[in-house]
Amino acid sequence: MADSTAQQVMDIRAGLSHALGAAETALVAAREAYTTAQERRERVVAAAIARRRRVAEALDVRLRQIDEQHRTDLAALAGAAAGAADRAAPGAAGDPWDDWQPSPLDRAAELRVGRVLLPHPEEVPALVPLLDHGHVVVRGDRQIGDDVVAGLLLRAVGTAAPGALKLIGYDPEHLGGGLARFATLAPAGVLTFVGPGGLGGLLDDLVEHVRRINETVLAGEYTSLRELNAATHRRPEPWRVAVLLGAGELSRHEQTQLQRLLRTGPAAGVHLVIQGMPVQSGPGVEFITAAPDDRARVSGAGALPVRLDGGPPQAVVAAACRRIADAVAAGPAPVALDSLLPQTDWQESSATGLTAPLGDGPQGTPVAVTLSDYPPHALIAGPSGTGKTNLIYAWMGALAARYSPAELAFYLLDFKEGVSFARFAPGRRDQSWLPHVRLVGVNVNTDREFGLALLRFLGEELRRRAEAAKRHEVTNLAELRAEDPEGSWPRIVAVVDEFQVLLSGRDAVAGEAVNLLEDLARRGRSQGIHLILASQDVSGIEALWGRPALVAQFSLRIALPRARRILAETNQAAESLPRYHAVVNADSGATEANRIVRVPAAGDRDRWNALQHRLWRRRPEGQGPPRLFDGDVVPSLGESPDYQGLAPVDGSPAPVVLLGETIDVLSRSARTVLRRAPGRNLAVLGTRVDEACSVLATAGLSLAAQFPPDGARYSILCLDPDARTAAATLCEQLPECGWYEPDNADWLLEDAAAEASASWPADRPHFLLVYAADAMPGGKGAADQLRTILRHGPERRIHVLGWWRGAALLREALGGQGSRTDAIGAWVALDVHGSELAPYYPGTGAPAWYPRPWRALHFDRSVHRGAEVIIPYGQL
Numbered sequence: 001m002a003d004s005t006a007q008q009v010m011d012i013r014a015g016l017s018h019a020l021g022a023a024e025t026a027l028v029a030a031r032e033a034y035t036t037a038q039e040r041r042e043r044v045v046a047a048a049i050a051r052r053r054r055v056a057e058a059l060d061v062r063l064r065q066i067d068e069q070h071r072t073d074l075a076a077l078a079g080a081a082a083g084a085a086d087r088a089a090p091g092a093a094g095d096p097w098d099d100w101q102p103s104p105l106d107r108a109a110e111l112r113v114g115r116v117l118l119p120h121p122e123e124v125p126a127l128v129p130l131l132d133h134g135h136v137v138v139r140g141d142r143q144i145g146d147d148v149v150a151g152l153l154l155r156a157v158g159t160a161a162p163g164a165l166k167l168i169g170y171d172p173e174h175l176g177g178g179l180a181r182f183a184t185l186a187p188a189g190v191l192t193f194v195g196p197g198g199l200g201g202l203l204d205d206l207v208e209h210v211r212r213i214n215e216t217v218l219a220g221e222y223t224s225l226r227e228l229n230a231a232t233h234r235r236p237e238p239w240r241v242a243v244l245l246g247a248g249e250l251s252r253h254e255q256t257q258l259q260r261l262l263r264t265g266p267a268a269g270v271h272l273v274i275q276g277m278p279v280q281s282g283p284g285v286e287f288i289t290a291a292p293d294d295r296a297r298v299s300g301a302g303a304l305p306v307r308l309d310g311g312p313p314q315a316v317v318a319a320a321c322r323r324i325a326d327a328v329a330a331g332p333a334p335v336a337l338d339s340l341l342p343q344t345d346w347q348e349s350s351a352t353g354l355t356a357p358l359g360d361g362p363q364g365t366p367v368a369v370t371l372s373d374y375p376p377h378a379l380i381a382g383p384s385g386t387g388k389t390n391l392i393y394a395w396m397g398a399l400a401a402r403y404s405p406a407e408l409a410f411y412l413l414d415f416k417e418g419v420s421f422a423r424f425a426p427g428r429r430d431q432s433w434l435p436h437v438r439l440v441g442v443n444v445n446t447d448r449e450f451g452l453a454l455l456r457f458l459g460e461e462l463r464r465r466a467e468a469a470k471r472h473e474v475t476n477l478a479e480l481r482a483e484d485p486e487g488s489w490p491r492i493v494a495v496v497d498e499f500q501v502l503l504s505g506r507d508a509v510a511g512e513a514v515n516l517l518e519d520l521a522r523r524g525r526s527q528g529i530h531l532i533l534a535s536q537d538v539s540g541i542e543a544l545w546g547r548p549a550l551v552a553q554f555s556l557r558i559a560l561p562r563a564r565r566i567l568a569e570t571n572q573a574a575e576s577l578p579r580y581h582a583v584v585n586a587d588s589g590a591t592e593a594n595r596i597v598r599v600p601a602a603g604d605r606d607r608w609n610a611l612q613h614r615l616w617r618r619r620p621e622g623q624g625p626p627r628l629f630d631g632d633v634v635p636s637l638g639e640s641p642d643y644q645g646l647a648p649v650d651g652s653p654a655p656v657v658l659l660g661e662t663i664d665v666l667s668r669s670a671r672t673v674l675r676r677a678p679g680r681n682l683a684v685l686g687t688r689v690d691e692a693c694s695v696l697a698t699a700g701l702s703l704a705a706q707f708p709p710d711g712a713r714y715s716i717l718c719l720d721p722d723a724r725t726a727a728a729t730l731c732e733q734l735p736e737c738g739w740y741e742p743d744n745a746d747w748l749l750e751d752a753a754a755e756a757s758a759s760w761p762a763d764r765p766h767f768l769l770v771y772a773a774d775a776m777p778g779g780k781g782a783a784d785q786l787r788t789i790l791r792h793g794p795e796r797r798i799h800v801l802g803w804w805r806g807a808a809l810l811r812e813a814l815g816g817q818g819s820r821t822d823a824i825g826a827w828v829a830l831d832v833h834g835s836e837l838a839p840y841y842p843g844t845g846a847p848a849w850y851p852r853p854w855r856a857l858h859f860d861r862s863v864h865r866g867a868e869v870i871i872p873y874g875q876l
């Protein structure tokens with residue numbers, strides 16, 4: 001048992017020892033596991049700490065990157081926004097006020113009102129689009145709003161070309177005070193005010209503008225003026241900016257019109273700037289909320305705060321307005337004449353008419369004007385200085401460059417004082433001429449007879465053409481030219497500037513002129529003779545109005561600004577024409593036929609000369625200069641074709657006495673023929689010594705030119721010391737000239753009276769030139785002798801060419817009151833009134849003659865029905 005117990009103890013001990021061993025082993029293992037786990041934990045914790053640190057670092061880096069990116073993006077955006085704003089609002093649209101001045105842009109810009117506040121130092125302007133875009137409504141603080149409106153308007157006018165923008169102000173509360181700083185623009189028509197109560201009318205007017213522009217300017221071709229401008233680079237209508245500064249309740253009609261304008265205005269260049277009037281938001285309407293500091297808002301900038309600019313300084317506004325007003329008053333820069341000229345000269349045929357552009361139409365396209373069977377003739381009217389003469393130049397230039405002189409001939413007459421047509425004829429400085437011009441009459445304002453002469457000449461040409469047409473059995477110029485291709489049948493354009501001078505008065509000249517005009521106007525159309533009558537004076541047009549049949553022929557009407565009575569009565573288009581524009585109307589002035597043209601400047605000498613010289617160098621061979629009739633120039637006998645044609649002839653034909661130049665187209669000389677027949681003496685009447693001497697010298701020299709040196713006798717009796725020099729000079733120029741003075745006058749008279757009473761005619765003529773015959777010494781005896789010579793001399797080839805210093809003095813020489821006057825077959829009256837000439841004039845009347853310097857009235861009872869005006873010649 002003990003053994004067993006010991007065994008048992010042993011066993012238990014062994015068991016315990018075993019268990020202890022196992023436990024110790026387990027403990028060691030557990031300890032090891034614990035250590036391992038501990039170590040792992042420490043590693044994990046370290047790793048976790050390291051990771052968190054890395055994450056934090058990465059986060060920092062990323063955040064820094066994001067911040068950086070944000071700053072870069074913001075700077076780029078702000079820079080881009082600032083750049084875009086500069087482009088959208090260049091020059092006057094965006095410049096700061098301290099450095100601001102008008103700078104017209106070639107397209108509508110957005111307008112700066114302030115700056116957008118961004119968390120970035122770059123300045124980004126706040127812009128609002130207005131012109132060609134929409135409308136602007138300003139609300140909020142009234143005072144700040146006023147400055148915004150002023151700034152906006154100044155920028156708008158400053159970016160438009162002068163005159164291309166019109167402001168209309170409606171300010172019922174302050175009666176225009178809100179726009180007072182722009183008042184300088186008013187006289188130039190850039191700013192107009194509408195009074196209180198005028199809102200309805202203003203809105204109606206603007207709606208009407210929109211309608212008209214859509215209908216006549218855009219005319220279905222363009223959807224807006226902006227589009228038209230982009231396509232043609234022209235802006236035919238100004239922008240109209242209506243500034244509506246507060247209004248009470250709008251009526252229903254006003255509301256409707258306002259809505260119409262908000263919708264349709266911008267396409268037609270009609271824009272509204274509204275303050276103090278409720279407007280609903282809608283497309284194209286920009287809202288500015290005026291508030292101080294950074295509390296303002298501009299709808300285009302979204303929710304971003306905006307700081308509005310202060311108003312423009314008054315000095316800047318005043319200077320700009322003055323400059324714009326001056327520029328508008330000075331008118332637009334002229335267009336060049338070249339714009340009317342074709343690429344190649346002289347390519348057109350005038351067989352059916354003459355067509356040439358007169359200028360540009362509203363859309364920049366040339367407006368052509370035609371003279372043909374219809375319309376055949378033109379009336380041009382415009383008050384002085386509106387550009388009538390310029391328009392004629394421009395038209396002539398355009399025609400002359402298209403049609404050669406074989407196709408077109410000009411006859412030009414200017415009744416105005418001055419020499420506006422003289423440039424077409426050779427002058428002292430410039431020897432060229434416009435080869436189409438056949439006649440130029442200048443300074444003819446006192447020589448209405450010259451106008452008559454032109455009309456007579458054209459009347460003759462008309463007859464010649466009508467006869468040719470008859471011969472070729474045709475009815476108009478086109479057919480005549482086809483039938484007679486070798487003939488010279490240019491279209492004739494006769495221009496008479498200030499034609500009313502010709503028609504003024506109720507005398508014979510006016511009467512004949514109207515009749516001739518009527519005939520020419522009626523029949524000229526088919527024969528290619530066209531009349532252009534121009535007048536600055538409404539009375540000119542009125543002179544024609546009494547002749548409806550005549551006026552009806554002038555169906556082409558051209559009205560310059562403010563021309564009156566030339567268009568139809570209800571046609572007011574000329575009233576509102578801008579400077580250098582014209583209404584061209586080929587339908588007698590009917591409103592529907594109006595065409596507006598902008599006429600180029602053709603007055604410039606250099607430009608004109610370039611054209612004239614070019615055409616002149618191409619002139620057809622043998623094409624001489626035009627006949628120039630200058631009423632201020634004394635003609636020269638040496639240049640008279642009739643004088644040049646005189647030469648001694650064999651036999652004893654009746655000599656011709658030249659007296660002066662007739663007022664006609666061909667510069668003919670007035671003449672009288674000293675046949676061997678009673679009464680073939682000449683009397684010069686009047687007190688003007690120079691002119692009397694000139695007529696006698698012309699007579700003497702022209703006689704001498706027809707005889708060989710010993711073919712005729714000349715005796716000069718000079719009884720006026722004032723005429724002595726001239727008479728003596730003539731005596732020297734005449735062959736075999738006897739010289740007599742008061743102390744030997746009796747010799748001449750006795751001798752000549754004896755010859756005159758001889759029973760046979762002399763073998764050669766004897767011409768007695770008596771200066772101041774009324775001063776004849778020798779009493780009754782001498783007077784009788786002179787009468788004998790006058791009465792009987794001519795049949796025996798003795799002719800008196802005498803100067804009496806009065807019509808009544810001649811009558812005394814002829815035997816006093818009641819005596820016969822037929823011994824004087826021809827006379828030249830100087831400063832003698834028509835009524836005094838009655839005894840020497842057939843019938844019961846007297847010629848209409850009001851003496852004028854260096855003009856005389858000539859009558860030859862053997863050939864004349866009426867007296868003719870002549871111009872004494874000057875020096876040989």
Ligand SMILES: Nc1ncnc2c1ncn2[C@@H]1O[C@H](COP(=O)(O)OP(=O)(O)OP(=O)(O)O)[C@@H](O)[C@H]1O
Nearest residue numbers: 334384385386387388389390536580599600601603
């Ligand atoms: N289209 C134009 N462009 C530029 N200048 C012009 C134009 N038309 C006229 N002018 C200028 O205006 C001035 C007056 O023109 P113009 O002599 O033609 O007028 P007018 O009506 O004939 O006047 P008046 O009858 O008094 O002679 C001139 O100096 C002329 O150069």
